[in-house]
Amino acid sequence: MKKKITLKQIARELDVSISTVSKALKNSKEISKDTTEKIQAFAKLYHYKPNNIALSLKNRRTRNIGVIIPDIVHHFFTTVFRGIEQYANTKGYNVIACVSDESFEKEVINMELLANGSIDGFIMALSAETQLKNDFHHLIEIIDQGMPLVLFDRVTDEVICDKVVINEVICDKVVINDFEASYMAVKKLIENGRKRIALITTESYLNVSEKRAQGYYKALEDHDLELDENLILRLPYQFEDETMSEAFFASNNLDAVLCVNEIFAVRAMRIAQNNGMKIPEDVAFIGFTDGILSKLANPALTSVAQHGERMGNIAAKMLIEKIERDDEIERDDEIETEEESFRTEVIKATLIERESTIN
Amino acid sequence: MKKKITLKQIARELDVSISTVSKALKNSKEISKDTTEKIQAFAKLYHYKPNNIALSLKNRRTRNIGVIIPDIVHHFFTTVFRGIEQYANTKGYNVIACVSDESFEKEVINMELLANGSIDGFIMALSAETQLKNDFHHLIEIIDQGMPLVLFDRVTDEVICDKVVINEVICDKVVINDFEASYMAVKKLIENGRKRIALITTESYLNVSEKRAQGYYKALEDHDLELDENLILRLPYQFEDETMSEAFFASNNLDAVLCVNEIFAVRAMRIAQNNGMKIPEDVAFIGFTDGILSKLANPALTSVAQHGERMGNIAAKMLIEKIERDDEIERDDEIETEEESFRTEVIKATLIERESTIN
């Protein structure tokens, strides 16, 4: 077992100084050709690689980015994660992953842990509990420390106070146009002749669910369909099948269902089928999150693609740009504080039509 | 924007030395009560937290563990990941995630990157390409450097040469009993009266698929069923639906199918159903990986649970134990080199019976 070799050891072995070794390995022209070759040969032989930790300390940059997501066994989040990882890797960054498990406390703890030097910036989606509590002090603190932060999907909303937008959490964001996507989906159903369109959603503190519900309301309204509260089913985020009663399908005479995620949709389809309904003849289904479930469901589910991978790419791009811009500013002696700007990138969702709506 | 405060700044501000601050914050009795209180109050006020990078450099321990998996948008791997993350967090470790994307090269690059000080140990599942090439020099190098390594699921096999076990990659491993699980699944089908049992698997370089195939062979043999090559379908890992021909189901008169993963199973079920076959009356299905697809398929899929979360827990436990044991040894002056021991932990898979086999 040979531990990794250091500059110091190379220096001692070749009887030169540490600085000489360091310079030689970077092909500095300060060092003679002979010495350089000798050192490089030796370094290669012993597989010398500079120690990342030492570099991080020196440069005050880790080339790590922290990603905090509510759940890892979750198609959409992993898709975003993949997008982040992909982009980050091409730029020479590593990803440190933490899972908040939908818990406020774990989110806070994880952030504090990572914020103490381990990473150069955060990309995260808020936990359900955080959204419920509406407590963002940990985010604000992070931002205050000058640590770049990008929120995606589950972001904080603008807080409007006396007609003034007071958005406490000022940072870059990446979202999809949930409202419009939902609106278009419902519009599509209406155009297909559906009249009794149900909505299956989560309890409403989840930001995205709420926006999707809003799109649903607006679409109904714009097409002169009455909003029937009986057609709206609000389920806990993690629910058991019994919660979704067959009665909902049997008694409501519904002919279409919009679900805020694909799991709800696939479960609902099963219950409807068991209830003797034909899909899409009797009832059409549209879900959100175009994941593997949508593709492999029977019938295949029409679904709103959220383009998670692209979202991840963009989030990573925004973060890394900010990190490297900060880097430059720090190097510049001229402290020309160009006003920081924060963007909210909106990705357009697209409806993938499959068997559950096409007849 | 206030950057994080350091010991040095506290020291300057309070007009004491850095060492005094450091000691005071750890309640060293070397420092007077007065000074200690003053320093702690100041530190608290400015939210002082020690810099992880500096600590890592000093302690030569990062409290990070590197996880390399072939794919992140993958139910089983994310389950394991969750298990790793869970356990690691309780022990104060963070997880750095890298995705090899089933590519040998990316696997090597990621490992080299992480191995230079960023982490204290690896947990990984081999990429498909790595298994195909049978090239493990990167693993051996890592082990040689004294970096703890735990393989899970996709592990290296023992290489047997002249009746001597030459397993080049000597490290801890966590696997499930693929052979037995497959055997039991087929046995169950046979006991249910199935006689023409098909196997849908991947191309055979994937270690686990091969073991599952072996279990299938053995079960047939032990129950005096002939092995019919026509009943075995080998598909590329990522395949299009067209590859899985309806002819396979139509012409083979089969009455049961064992699939090495749930995606294959769900797709196969669809094709069979489209072919007019009733599940489970005409044909029964069993898949591997008891994921969300199995639960939500229609009919629900009987599936071999691989207990990914437990696997992750155990892998993390094994790794962290090794890391901390190394730690102790390093601290010990007595260099009593107790022979290193490596374990292969086998997790027992369990068959979750659902509608696709029960009639």
Place this chain on the structure above:
DNA sequence: TATTAACACGAAACCGTTTTCGTTGTTGAC
């Protein structure tokens, strides 16, 4: 021949901690 520039290298500071080993100043014992 004296000056100087180029060359090749080393010393030391620095990143932010921890920790060992002094170094003071005070107190108590003899």
Place this chain on the structure above:
DNA sequence: GTCAACAACGAAAACGGTTTCGTGTTAATA
């Protein structure tokens, strides 16, 4: 009054690099 013991603190090394700024040697120039 001397000495040891102790309390309270600081200096410095170490972790593994990078980088600035010398410094000594040689060769070219005036």
